Amino acid sequence: MTRKIIRPKTNKKNLIIRRLSLYLRTLDHLKKKGVEVISSSHLEKIEGITQSLVRRDLAEFGTFGVRGVGYNVPLLREHISQILGFDQNWRVVLIGAGGFSSVLIHSESFQKRNLKIVQIFDKSSDYIGKSIEGIPIQDMAQLEQELDSRHVDLAIIAVPPPEVQHTINRLGHIGIRGALYFASRPVDVPENMVVLNMDITVELAVLTYQLR
């Protein structure tokens, strides 16, 4: 299998996408409170991103907002949601049924973003055959037989670190296009697959650096 290097998270486009995602959650919050119109300085106050950067980020994707008036909250929310792909449904497979999975399944933000967990796999007989929120936990040994890339868009990988690379390889072989994993180690990414990593020690370094 040909491999490519995992994409750096510091990629400029990715940074804009992450900020859009922060604006989106602020807009969710404002919409819930019934706020109809906001200024870019209001977005700044909430997420700590400078007003000019907010304007520039939004300008990348078209003309929103009316000068001197501000942005229409429900419309801007809908636009950003569309840019990020959250206007469509995403079918997610969870690999690993441990503690982390049940946290995700009960996550309020998952539902808000049209992310739906459709299948769960685990290798442990403690889990196989049981179910979480009505979704049966299937045997990891049967992954190739039971997981069909036509019915699943994304994978979330919550397995022990030594099993992450092998799991990514299997998912790539099945044709799953995107995955997120949590282990604190680099991986090789199969071609035609986008793999992202969330690493708690990377975030904690930002804390320990500032507090040391």
Added chain:
Amino acid sequence: MTRKIIRPKTNKKNLIIRRLSLYLRTLDHLKKKGVEVISSSHLEKIEGITQSLVRRDLAEFGTFGVRGVGYNVPLLREHISQILGFDQNWRVVLIGAGGFSSVLIHSESFQKRNLKIVQIFDKSSDYIGKSIEGIPIQDMAQLEQELDSRHVDLAIIAVPPPEVQHTINRLGHIGIRGALYFASRPVDVPENMVVLNMDITVELAVLTYQLR
């Protein structure tokens, strides 16, 4: 209580710190494999960060490496570890004893970075009085009496999203200087406290944007 806006994650220094953290885990990996010397192009291959950026990042903190030879793995690892503050011990309190906490407690990277969970609190009677890995779970109602900021450096907040803000306020009042939370919502940060957020939907947006 005076409040300040949460720091943007896109802060330039934070980006360098995050990349250093990625180099560190690559160096861990190389050290384990017995590799003694590497070039900056080798670091690039593993984490997908350009060679010139690796050089610039490291140059920010002093002179490492020998031209034409490369970096000494154990030495560079030690240096970066020191820059990030991982050469000292960090005493961590976990707020919330649910699924996520047991994932963290068993995390290999936690131990590797000298992060030690010393106390756990939860509000549920299902957990209070039990223990995880020998650490008793204390009653959240007793937080102010039982948590002493002289004995704890950092908090990891794994409570339901509606309880995050209140939890941060209480920790700030006790004098805890740093915290990481996972909920997908913005918070106000007490003065003299550094609060970071890890939000799975922000990461997933980077995936859905690329795959939509």
